[in-house]
Amino acid sequence: MNAPVTISVNGRDVQVPEGISVAAAIATAGAPFRRSLTGEHRAPLCGMGVCFECRATVDGVAQQRTCLIPVRAGLRVEIDDPESGG
Known part of the structure; x- marks a missing residue:
């Protein structure tokens, strides 16, 4: 296991362990994933960047597919707010 x-x-x-996906880190942290514009809970589905359900803001860049981004020290993740189109 990574440090x-x-x-x-x-x-x-x-x-969280270094190198896991940001999506896995969000789940490990117990944080909720984003909601749709209608308020429905969303969560990663495919784990390979196709479904776009894992989107969040990563280090200030919105709409990132978190299942494709490996965790590194100091990373900042904000779950996108449906009010802002997230």
């Missing part, structure tokens, strides 16, 4: 690193998920510091 733990600290990342920020919705402003909360969490420790």
